Amino acid sequence: MENETRFIRCRHGVRQMRSAWADGPAYITQCPIGAGKAYTYKFSVVDQRGTLWWHAHFSWQRASVYGAFIIHPRTPFPFSLPIYPANVPLIFGEWWNEDVERVENEMMLYGGGPQISDAYTFNGLPGPLYPCSDKDIFIQTVTPGKTYLLRIINAALNDELFFAVANHTLTVVEIDGVYTKPFATTAIMIAPGQTTNVLLTADQLPGPTGIFTMAARPYLTSVFHFNNSTTIAFLKYQTNPTSKHPPIPPYPLPQNLPNLEDTLFAANFLNSLKSLGSKNFPCKVPQRIDKQVITTISLNLQDCPNNQTCRGFQEKRFFASMNNQSFVRPSISILESHYHNQTLGFSPDFPERPPFAFNYTGVDPFAENMSTSFGTRVLQLPYGAKLEIVLQDTNFLNPENHPIHVHGHNFFVVGRGFGNFDAERDPLGYNLVDPPERNTVAVPVGGWAAIRLVMDNPGVWFVHCHLEEHTSWGLAMGFTVESGREASQRLPPPPSDLPPC
Numbered sequence: 001m002e003n004e005t006r007f008i009r010c011r012h013g014v015r016q017m018r019s020a021w022a023d024g025p026a027y028i029t030q031c032p033i034g035a036g037k038a039y040t041y042k043f044s045v046v047d048q049r050g051t052l053w054w055h056a057h058f059s060w061q062r063a064s065v066y067g068a069f070i071i072h073p074r075t076p077f078p079f080s081l082p083i084y085p086a087n088v089p090l091i092f093g094e095w096w097n098e099d100v101e102r103v104e105n106e107m108m109l110y111g112g113g114p115q116i117s118d119a120y121t122f123n124g125l126p127g128p129l130y131p132c133s134d135k136d137i138f139i140q141t142v143t144p145g146k147t148y149l150l151r152i153i154n155a156a157l158n159d160e161l162f163f164a165v166a167n168h169t170l171t172v173v174e175i176d177g178v179y180t181k182p183f184a185t186t187a188i189m190i191a192p193g194q195t196t197n198v199l200l201t202a203d204q205l206p207g208p209t210g211i212f213t214m215a216a217r218p219y220l221t222s223v224f225h226f227n228n229s230t231t232i233a234f235l236k237y238q239t240n241p242t243s244k245h246p247p248i249p250p251y252p253l254p255q256n257l258p259n260l261e262d263t264l265f266a267a268n269f270l271n272s273l274k275s276l277g278s279k280n281f282p283c284k285v286p287q288r289i290d291k292q293v294i295t296t297i298s299l300n301l302q303d304c305p306n307n308q309t310c311r312g313f314q315e316k317r318f319f320a321s322m323n324n325q326s327f328v329r330p331s332i333s334i335l336e337s338h339y340h341n342q343t344l345g346f347s348p349d350f351p352e353r354p355p356f357a358f359n360y361t362g363v364d365p366f367a368e369n370m371s372t373s374f375g376t377r378v379l380q381l382p383y384g385a386k387l388e389i390v391l392q393d394t395n396f397l398n399p400e401n402h403p404i405h406v407h408g409h410n411f412f413v414v415g416r417g418f419g420n421f422d423a424e425r426d427p428l429g430y431n432l433v434d435p436p437e438r439n440t441v442a443v444p445v446g447g448w449a450a451i452r453l454v455m456d457n458p459g460v461w462f463v464h465c466h467l468e469e470h471t472s473w474g475l476a477m478g479f480t481v482e483s484g485r486e487a488s489q490r491l492p493p494p495p496s497d498l499p500p501c
Helices: 100-110 263-269 334-339 469-475
Strands: 009-012 050-056 066-069 088-095 119-123 139-142 149-152 160-164 170-175 178-185 188-190 193-200 209-220 229-235 291-302 315-323 325-327 373-375 378-381 386-393 402-406 412-417 440-443 446-453 458-463 476-481
Touching: 050 149, 050 193, 066 088, 066 149, 088 160, 100 440, 100 469, 149 170, 160 440, 188 193, 188 263, 263 412, 291 402, 291 469, 315 469, 325 476, 334 458, 334 476, 386 440, 402 446, 412 440, 440 446, 458 469
Parallel strands: 088 149, 139 229, 291 386, 325 373, 378 476
Antiparallel strands: 009 050, 050 066, 088 119, 149 193, 160 188, 160 209, 170 178, 170 193, 209 229, 291 315, 315 325, 386 446, 402 440, 402 458, 412 446, 458 476
16 A cells, blocks of 8 residues: 555654754655655754654554654763663553554544554563463563663553552653653653653562562543553562563552543642753743644544445544644645745644634533534744643543644643633743643643743644544644744755655
8 A cells, every 4th residue: 555655754852953854744844755765864952861752753653663762961860869770761652453554544434433452562562461462571670779760651652651660669850851850759641752751769678579560551531442451561670580580470560550540640740740940951931922822622523424434423523623623734745835935735824712712621512513624724933932822622522631742842831720721810820930841741631731832943843632543633733933034043945855745
C-alpha cells in the first residue's frame, strides 16, 4: 500500500530554533519521504538538556517507530543526591497483534472507535501478565544503597499511564526536558508525549528474592473501549545471585499503583509540578500577554453519509475538533506555502474563541449540536508575540483528559482546574512565579488548562492531541510565526533534499 512506502520522523519537544524544516509532522512542515528516498534532518539543540524523544509522525507509524532522545547536561545535575548510573530509560509503548495501519484505516472508514492494543510494554517488552510473554520481561538490576535516575517516556498511542515501583518512593526532578523542584511521590501519571525523570534509591530490604515489581496501567477518563491491562517489569537488587531470574509467579502489583480512575491522584500529582526557578535555571514565564486564545476541545458526531456504514455512537461518525474546527491535513506542506508567502492548502483564520458559549462541561451533550466544521485553519502570529492559550475540555460524548502537544515551543502551565474556565476569576489564581514548563499538557478531564508561550521560533507549528485516535479525527490546529527583523529571527530557505509532495 502507498502508506507503507512513506516515513517521517519527529524530534518530540526539541527546541530546534529556525529549523522548522526538520520538525516532521506530515503535510505541516514536510511531505512524507518516499520509497527508496532519503532526507537528512539538520537542526541545532539550543539551551536544552534532559530526556526528550523522537517518533514517526505519519499515520500511526508512531506505534512502533520511536526512541529516547537524551541530551546530557554540560553542568552537574542541580539536585544533591548522588546518581549511579545517570541513565536508565523506561519507554512505555503499546503492542498490536494487528497491523496498526489497518486499525487506523478501519477506524476512519467506518467512523467508529479504533481496535484497542493487545498489551502495554516496558522498553518494548510486554511482561509476564500477557499470554505467551513469560520471557519478554524488562529487568533492571540495581546496587543496594545507590540512587538511579529513571528517564520515563510515554510513547503509547492512545493512553495516559500510571507508573509505580513496589515499596519505593520516586522523586520527580524533570519533566519534558526541564528541571523541576524535586518532590517525592508514590507514583506518577504520564500522558502520551510526556517525559518524566525521577530519582529512585535502592534503599529497601531486598528480602529473599531481591525483586520488586514495577508496573504501568492506564489512567481512565474515557467511555470508549480501552485496554485496561497492566504491564509489569522488575527491579532486581544485586544481592542474591541465586534468585530466580526472571522471577516466578505470582506477581503482586505495587500497592502504591493508583486505580484506573484515580483522577484525584492525577490532579494532585500535576499540581505538584513546579519549575526549578533557580539562578542558573530561571523560570521565564511571560508576565503579560499580547493575545489570548480560548479553544474548546471536543469529540464530535457527524451524520452517516448516504449509502455508507458507520460504527460510531448512534450509527454516526466520530470526529474531534478545536473551537468546532476539525483539522484536515492538506496535500501540500503548509510550511512551504507559508515560506513562499502563499496560503495554498490552508487559511490563516483559526477562530480565537469558541463559535458560541455554553456550559461546556455541565450540559447534557445531546441537547447541543455535536457536529463540526472541517478545514485547515491556522493561527497567524507575529514574531515575539506573547500568547496565552486556554484549553477547555467539553462534555460532548464524554469529558476526557487530553494531552495537548505544541511543536517548536516550550510553554508554561500557568493555571488548570475543573469545570468551565472563568475569564474574570481564574486568571487571579495563575502561578506566574514557578509554573511547570512543558511541551505537552494534560488538560484535566472536564476542566481546563492555561498555557503561556513566546512566539520566538519562525515557521509553521502543529498543535494536536497526543492521543493518536483524536488527532486522526481532527483534534488539532496549527500556527504560523512570522519571521522577525533580524537575520537570527528569520526562517531560512528549505533544504535542497526536502521531500516533494
